[in-house]
Structures are given as structure tokens and as C-alpha cells.
Amino acid sequence: MQIDKTELAAQVKQTGANIIHTIAAFTGEQFNSTPSYGGWTAGQVAEHLLLSAGVAEVIAGRTSPTTDRQPDTHLAMIAGVFLDFSTKLPSPDYIIPAEGYYDKEEMLNKIKLVWDKIGEGTRLLDLSATCLDFEFPGVGPMTRLEWIWFYVWHTQRHLHQLKNIYASVSCAHADRSA
Template identity: 40%
Template sequence: MEKVMKEAEKILSALENTLSKFDTTWINTVPFEGSWTAGQLAEHVILANSGFLQVINGPITETDRPADMMVAQIKNDLLNFNIKFRSPDEIYPQVAVYKQQELLARLKEIRNGISIAASSLDLTKTCSVFKLPVYGFLTRLEAIYFAIYHTQRHEHQLEKMYRALDTN
């Protein structure tokens, strides 16, 4: 469990660090056609990861398969940057004026919550409150890895946004 905690800390912190690099005027600027703003991207990650944190801390059942069975597939899917996913409506960010410091505070709060969950809960249990399309019910371990890889995917996108805005 030490490995997943370190990986979560590293990736979730990386997103915060990248968002911190943005000039405050860039947070709500569309960097290129077809893109969200950095604020919208951060809000999307907040909505998704806070949802996963609720799932991880929610009702559980016993697991009848290896607790990490879906991790490789989740990683392969989410870190394939050639595939474009459509965000589910419930985690689709609104067009709004986002404040960088508020986003960073919320991201840090979620990172701390995931760290606490990873260090204190039985990660082999299956989360029974939410069934993901394609993957089904995830174990707590798989749900944490989903948050890690989802965040890593968006940190990659946030870096592209930063480079686009930094060169204009």
C-alpha cells in the first residue's frame, strides 16, 4: 500500500504544481480551439476525484477476484493519449470564472483524503456504491489507481495548455 500512496502523492501533487505555474489570467483562458480552460480541467479533476473519494469511503463488499485485476487495463486506457474520451455529464465542468487558489486548495484536500484512505482502509474490498461503465465495480485499490491515472492524463493535458499559453 506504500507504493499506491507514493504514486498518488506524486501524481496528484504534479497536477497541483502544474496548475500553480499558470498566470492567474490564464486560468480562464482557452489555450487552443476545442480545449477547456485550465480552470475547467482542474474542476473536472476535482469533481471526478472527489467522487472517487466518496466511492472509496462508501459501502463495500467482499472481493472475489484479485484486488488489482483492473489496474493494468485502467492504466492502459487512461494513459493512451491518442484516445479522446467524453466526460460524463456529472463531472463535466461548467463554463465559469475559476479562482486558481480555490482550485489548488480543493485539489490538496482531495489528495489528502486519498492519502488517508490509502493508508487506513482495506484496499482489497470492492466499492459497491458505483459501477463504472466498462470496468464495473472497482476495488478500493483500483478506484485509487483510477484517480491516479485519470489525474495523470489531465496533468499531461494541463502541461500542453500551459505551453500553448506560455508561447502566445
């Protein structure tokens, strides 16, 4: 299977830019405010994305040639799960963010670095190789192609969440100012 990196590279670039733009729109206070409906703050969502950013290290880590399946075998399943915004997905304990204050600028800088690494990996690495340093829960080893698409779709899912949080905390802030 020949992998066309063009679409993936465009999605990596666009999703990285969108998450940075969306987080930048929050004030420091809004970034750490719980939405009216409960749940995570924008700061906690950003921390969750950083906790799951080990993808950048996984794709740069140990690999082996993928010989037992097509490199894109798991893409439809991953997309089906992470792009279904009508379902709430539980996070594994190791990527649940702590409660507390998060510095927006510090988080933005870290997120920019993650997306730079993922963009570089998309351009330079053999995306058909199977990553050996971490297995996706319930799936097993995944290719670089699958890991990168996972991070894109996982981030797009949380972009949707961040937009909802922004609407809630912006409205609450406007109500207090009135």
C-alpha cells in the same frame, strides 16, 4: 493477494504534488484562457478533476469483501485506457465542467483536500474491498485499489493535458506582451 501499498502511496503523493505544482504555475488569467487549439481551459480541467473526485467518498463508503476475483483485476485495462495519451476520451456528462471563470486558489485548495483524503485512504483502508456506492461505467464495481489507481492515472492524463494548455496559453501571453 497481498497488496503492497508502498508503490501506490508514493504515486498518490507524487501525482497529488504534481497536479498542485502544475496548476500553481498558471496565472489567474492563463488558468481561464482557452488554448490556441481549443478545448478546455486549465480551470475547466481542474473542475473536471474535482467533479471526478467522488472517488474519495467512494473509497470511504460502503464496501464488501472481494471474493469473486483478484482486487487488481481491472488495473491493466484502466491503465491502458487512461495512460494512452494518443486517444481523446469522452467524459460522462456528469463530470463535464461548465464554461466560465474558475478561481485558481479556490480550486487548488479543493484539489489539495481531495489528495489528502485519497492519501489517507491509501494508508488506512483495506484496499482489497469492493466499493458499493458507485460502479465504474462499463466495468461495474471496483475495489478501493482499482479506484485509487484510476484517480492517479486519470489525473496523470490530465497533467499531460495541463502541460499542453500551459505551453499554449504561456506562448499566447508572451506574444501579446511583445
